[in-house]
Amino acid sequence: MKQSRNQKIEMFRTVCKEHAIKVTPQRLEIFLEVISANDHPSAEEIFRRVQKRLPTVSLDTVYRTLSTFDEQGLIAKVHFLDDKTRFDPNTQQHHHMSCIKCGSITDFVWPEIDAMSLPSEVEGWGKVSDRHVLVRGVCSRCADKIDRGDGKDADTSPNDS
Amino acid sequence: MKQSRNQKIEMFRTVCKEHAIKVTPQRLEIFLEVISANDHPSAEEIFRRVQKRLPTVSLDTVYRTLSTFDEQGLIAKVHFLDDKTRFDPNTQQHHHMSCIKCGSITDFVWPEIDAMSLPSEVEGWGKVSDRHVLVRGVCSRCADKIDRGDGKDADTSPNDS
């Protein structure tokens, strides 16, 4: 499944043709960055990464490009705990787990849920187009940190600010 | 389960005492407004509603108060499709369905999901503290509008801008 950079570029050109949008260096780099990211970066974060290859790119181009990709269904905007929009290159049905300590977001699949029939309450509400599960908790990496007591970014009790 | 205003006020005073926060008219009105709301209002919306009873209240007080309530676990901040924070007075385990046409958000319960064991992928990821399902679709009210053809806020196809 792993593709070379050139293969990805070729793929992007094809996708752009299909969607009738122009191929620009900015779009290309943003696309490559987003599809290789597995950490659901924010626009700002993508901007920082793209800047390394394309120092002249501007933040608003990143915003515009990501919106374009989202409208075209190439990526998905997701909203989790913070107020920032994050971007997900995975447009297949999947779910997310989010660490309340480090904020990391990880994909997972749960076919049982996808197949399960919804409560009648929901069926009566309207026409459902998708279902998504967000699991929250503390990832093992953060849990280890807490156990070891080096609470670097481990503010164990969110309630005593 | 329905309480009179006076009962609610009494309840709020008790809650404040428990949490060692002071009772002020602003906090009281914000609290009453939030716990009677079932539409997951934003801070701005709560501000508008509170203003009717308390014309001198300021928006930042609403923000500060809602954050305080959230920290104390009296209400919950929730993030759905838009980038605004919304507030949920229901701190029990429950899930949400959201209409992609009108943006309304409605609670529902799904005990099977709550009881179901998570995929091993998730168990290995870390220590889970909660799970939440977001169901998206078109609520019957909006579906009716679309069928009738009076597409007031019914832009049926989000993908052909």
Add this chain to the structure above:
DNA sequence: GTCGTTGCAAAAGTTTTGCACGTTA
């Protein structure tokens, strides 16, 4: 060459903060 895209700068919208004053316990 045309039209879509970019960069800049400015604006808009949401949320946070500093500070002096007012209110609660």
Add this chain to the structure above:
DNA sequence: TAACGTGCAAAACTTTTGCAACGAC
């Protein structure tokens, strides 16, 4: 009265927009 909470104004931060210049097709 001491500490906490409020209102105002300004700032911070994310995201959007107008416009002239540029670049892809």
